[in-house]
Amino acid sequence: ALIVQKYGGTSVGSVERIQTVAERVQAAVQAGNSVVVVVSAMGKTTDSLVKLASEISSQPSRREMDMLLSTGEQVSIALLTMALQERGQAAVSMTGAQVGIVTEARHSHARILRIETERVKRHLEQGQVVVVAGFQGISDAPDLEITTLGRGGSDTSAVALAASLQADACEICTDVPGILTTDPRLVPSAQLMTDITCDEMLELASLGAKVLHPRAVEIARNYGVTLVVRSSWTEDPGTKVTAPNRLPRPLEGLELAHPVDAIEFDTNQAKVALLRVPDRPGIAAQLFGTVAQQNLNVDLIIQSINEGNFNDIAFTVEKDVLEDAKNLASSLIPSLRGTSEDGDTVALVTDTQIAKVSIAGAGMIGRPGVAAKMFSTLAAAEVNIQMIATSEVKVSCTIAAEDCDRTIAALCNAFDLNQSP
Numbered sequence: 001a002l003i004v005q006k007y008g009g010t011s012v013g014s015v016e017r018i019q020t021v022a023e024r025v026q027a028a029v030q031a032g033n034s035v036v037v038v039v040s041a042m043g044k045t046t047d048s049l050v051k052l053a054s055e056i057s058s059q060p061s062r063r064e065m066d067m068l069l070s071t072g073e074q075v076s077i078a079l080l081t082m083a084l085q086e087r088g089q090a091a092v093s094m095t096g097a098q099v100g101i102v103t104e105a106r107h108s109h110a111r112i113l114r115i116e117t118e119r120v121k122r123h124l125e126q127g128q129v130v131v132v133a134g135f136q137g138i139s140d141a142p143d144l145e146i147t148t149l150g151r152g153g154s155d156t157s158a159v160a161l162a163a164s165l166q167a168d169a170c171e172i173c174t175d176v177p178g179i180l181t182t183d184p185r186l187v188p189s190a191q192l193m194t195d196i197t198c199d200e201m202l203e204l205a206s207l208g209a210k211v212l213h214p215r216a217v218e219i220a221r222n223y224g225v226t227l228v229v230r231s232s233w234t235e236d237p238g239t240k241v242t243a244p245n246r247l248p249r250p251l252e253g254l255e256l257a258h259p260v261d262a263i264e265f266d267t268n269q270a271k272v273a274l275l276r277v278p279d280r281p282g283i284a285a286q287l288f289g290t291v292a293q294q295n296l297n298v299d300l301i302i303q304s305i306n307e308g309n310f311n312d313i314a315f316t317v318e319k320d321v322l323e324d325a326k327n328l329a330s331s332l333i334p335s336l337r338g339t340s341e342d343g344d345t346v347a348l349v350t351d352t353q354i355a356k357v358s359i360a361g362a363g364m365i366g367r368p369g370v371a372a373k374m375f376s377t378l379a380a381a382e383v384n385i386q387m388i389a390t391s392e393v394k395v396s397c398t399i400a401a402e403d404c405d406r407t408i409a410a411l412c413n414a415f416d417l418n419q420s421p
């Protein structure tokens with residue numbers, strides 16, 4: 001099988017660790033695999049380089065930052081390759097440019113356009129392990145600028161290589177045993193997940209799970225890469241991040257094709273709004289605490305800032321629990337009322353004629369303006385936005401249900417997506 005293994009900074013953080021990684025890579029070869037290894041810079045090297053730059057200049061140019069930061073990975077590929085050769089394992093190190101990772105000409109946050117894999121394949125055929133510098137690429141000729149993919153970009157390099165080489169698996173080898181249900185430093189009882197879908201992973205990543213970069217997950221999802229997150233030091237199977245079965249996409253414009261990967265809509269939501277709620281600490285906690293106790297799943301929440309001491313708070317729930325949510329909200333009204341001087345103000349309204357429309361895609365990370373483009377598209381279509389919620393990989397708006405179809409059409413058009421049947 002052809003395997004891409006990625007080792008993060010901690011896993012190659014010292015000479016001993018590099019030797020252990022070499023041993024593992026060699027074991028994978030001896031088990032009959034062709035292996036491409038992608039590595040990060042040793043330990044906190046990248047941070048140290050950033051600090052060094054900040055001591056020289058308060059506004060270093062992005063180009064020179066890329067020139068500087070790309071050196072970190074060049075150290076670890078050379079050392080790991082030496083360690084492999086020392087063990088009698090044929091291996092060759094390659095920079096992003098040498099391995100054919102062609103990116104946009106955009107310093108510090110470049111996206112991968114394509115990978116020219118002929119050279120890697122040749123080395124693999126000769127029985128060599130190819131050790132690749134993660135996090136970096138090169139812009140198209142004639143400029144051939146050294147670029148970096150954004151912090152944490154080695155995951156992206158690894159998965160993109162796996163996609164281009166049609167590797168059988170991409171293993172992200174790291175200092176945790178896999179994807180855990182929550183942060184084990186905060187919750188000692190955190191459980192290891194054996195399987196998780198790419199979509200679930202994207203939502204986790206946007207909430208701050210630091211194990212796997214969302215751009216890498218998105219490439220895995222789009223190109224059907226089999227992704228495994230596992231410990232660098234044990235044989236445990238780790239967590240399999242499964243991609244849906246998809247028609248293979250052309251690899252041209254690998255990461256780029258669209259900052260927005262999908263347009264989703266949901267017409268099964270209803271809105272509950274509490275109007276003129278006194279503005280004081282604890283109101284949201286009281287409301288949503290009670291809602292959660294009743295096991296009502298709230299999706300979008302908006303709180304408007306009103307003049308005076310009142311807020312409007314609205315949230316959405318699935319239509320079939322609207323009655324429950326409504327009863328619950330109205331039962332809270334007496335306790336939400338302000339002091340007698342405020343008067344008897346709180347009012348409850350609901351609306352079932354709404355739709356939630358979302359644009360989704362890890363491609364929007366590091367691309368300012370995607371949300372703005374969604375809003376201006378809706379404005380041009382004269383669609384009124386009621387509520388907005390954003391995560392790193394999604395922007396959702398609620399709108400009037402009757403506007404749903406033309407909103408989707410306008411968004412597909414604006415983001416260059418074919419409307420799915």
Ligand code: ASP
Nearest residue numbers: 040046135151152153154
């Ligand atoms: N060395 C780079 C960084 O620290 C890339 C990576 O670790 O994935 O951001």
Ligand code: MG
Nearest residue numbers: 008009040152
């Ligand atoms: Mg890292």
